Amino acid sequence: MIPAPFDYVAPSTVDEAVRALADAGEDAKVLAGGQSLLPVLRMRLAAPTTVVDLGKIGELKGVRDEGDAVVIGAMTTHYDVQRDPLVHDHALLLARATDTVADPQVRHRGTFGGSLAHADPAGDLLAPALALDAEMVIQGTGGRRTVSAAEFFQDFFTTSLAPEDILVEARVPKHTGWTAHYEKFNRVAQAWSMVAVAATVRAEGGTIAEARIGLTNMASIPVRATAVEQALVGRSADAETIRAAAEHAAEGTSPTVDGNADVEYRQHLAKVLTGRAVEAAMAG
Amino acid sequence: MRITVTVDGTSYTDDVEPRTLLVHHLREKLGKTGTVVGCDTSNCGACTVHLNGQSVKSCSVLAVQADGGEVTTVEGLARDGQLHPVQQAFRDNHALQCGFCTPGMIMQSIDLLADNPNPDEEAVREGLEGNLCRCTGYQNIVRAVRDAAGHMRPGAGPEAEQVAGGERTTTGVGGDS
Numbered sequence: 001m002i003p004a005p006f007d008y009v010a011p012s013t014v015d016e017a018v019r020a021l022a023d024a025g026e027d028a029k030v031l032a033g034g035q036s037l038l039p040v041l042r043m044r045l046a047a048p049t050t051v052v053d054l055g056k057i058g059e060l061k062g063v064r065d066e067g068d069a070v071v072i073g074a075m076t077t078h079y080d081v082q083r084d085p086l087v088h089d090h091a092l093l094l095a096r097a098t099d100t101v102a103d104p105q106v107r108h109r110g111t112f113g114g115s116l117a118h119a120d121p122a123g124d125l126l127a128p129a130l131a132l133d134a135e136m137v138i139q140g141t142g143g144r145r146t147v148s149a150a151e152f153f154q155d156f157f158t159t160s161l162a163p164e165d166i167l168v169e170a171r172v173p174k175h176t177g178w179t180a181h182y183e184k185f186n187r188v189a190q191a192w193s194m195v196a197v198a199a200t201v202r203a204e205g206g207t208i209a210e211a212r213i214g215l216t217n218m219a220s221i222p223v224r225a226t227a228v229e230q231a232l233v234g235r236s237a238d239a240e241t242i243r244a245a246a247e248h249a250a251e252g253t254s255p256t257v258d259g260n261a262d263v264e265y266r267q268h269l270a271k272v273l274t275g276r277a278v279e280a281a282m283a284g
Numbered sequence: 285m286r287i288t289v290t291v292d293g294t295s296y297t298d299d300v301e302p303r304t305l306l307v308h309h310l311r312e313k314l315g316k317t318g319t320v321v322g323c324d325t326s327n328c329g330a331c332t333v334h335l336n337g338q339s340v341k342s343c344s345v346l347a348v349q350a351d352g353g354e355v356t357t358v359e360g361l362a363r364d365g366q367l368h369p370v371q372q373a374f375r376d377n378h379a380l381q382c383g384f385c386t387p388g389m390i391m392q393s394i395d396l397l398a399d400n401p402n403p404d405e406e407a408v409r410e411g412l413e414g415n416l417c418r419c420t421g422y423q424n425i426v427r428a429v430r431d432a433a434g435h436m437r438p439g440a441g442p443e444a445e446q447v448a449g450g451e452r453t454t455t456g457v458g459g460d461s
Contacts, residue, residue, distance in 0.1 A: 001324055008285065008302030008348055031346075038344045039326045042305070051302065055349055079338070103414025104395065105329060108338040109345065189416065190327065 003041035010053040014060065014139050014166055017052055022141050022164040024050035030166065031055070032075060032114030035106045060113070060168065063087060069171040074113020081112050091172045093180035093200040093212075097128045100184050102191045113167045116152070119159045119221075121256070124184065126153060126222040127198040127214030134172045140165040153221040178202045181280035183273045184216075187260065193217050194260050195269040197249070199277035201232070208232045211278070218253040218270055227251045228274055237282045246275035287351035291316060292360025300347045307331045309347035310357060318359040318387055322416070329415030332388035333357045334442040339395035341414070356445045358387035361394075370394050373432035374425070381419035389415050393429045398441025402433050
């Protein structure tokens, strides 16, 4: 199908983009990599009057080192995130999760910030962003502000972004030397996670010194499995510890029911996948 | 909106509606019907082309987003009547049945070989995960890609296809309108 007609604007700075959104009103839509938006427009599930394309804004692209954080520009493609040495060294969990997003063609176009702003509960980068305590830098008509990942994700496809706001970048605190794994369960023909678990750990000798676990698609927003984290920290990383900790994975979750899975099955998956994710993360 | 896109080495300038998808621009305006539409959900990869040196699903890119860019379609692969090594390998290995997925399979295979010049079977299957074959002819497709790997020089791929400033570029106002 063909999208409904819209006006197209391609500003070259974030300031211009914010102004274009403010001028266009509530029926405007931001175009990042377009790998979620264009299918939606084609199916006419959305029909914005104006599309504001961020593709020509150079300042939104790239990854940089800012002392205690790695800063990822919102328009950095998945392909570039996957291969970025800073991301590998300091936020390995994000690289591992990005490896599983969709397929190579989509990863060439799709962007880190676009995924976060779209806030699909099955999206693979939300749980890692939450687990790593990422902060979102947002620019609106009133200037810039920073919100935590926990505040940013609000509901299905809903974030704290106002209609005229642009997600500029994410500041990811460095997790240098942490190992990580993203364990995903999906139908082969589609890369959407039924459930997935983002796990990153810092080991000292054979002991788990710190652990961060995020769950994908176990609620309308990404969920932090704090009970699992607590059950891991300070213990030796043996099979029994991991199995017992993973039993807590479904606590406090409220997954949706769809054609793929009901609540009980998703909660079962969360436990099994948490065990696998932690084991693989420990193995490096 | 007026856009200029270099497609298979020729520069075309056309007026397009912002809502025009790149695949429709290629097929309907430029006559590049070698690139096909296989689904309506971005799943199948049949419409895969190279945009600025990377494989993309041309149903998920607006034509206006390609303005100033370079596109290579399956029609731009052969040189002087000689098939591209990946095209030849698909032919030699019977890697097509109905052939509908073939243009996208070939374009994505070239991209994956650029990233990994000597992929094992699993790497080929992962590299082609965004391309579906409804005849389920995957065995021979995988065989063809590995065969092609043996016939391609390192560095061949989407980047090497870019012809800006090269001898194959012929600039002019194209399109049929």
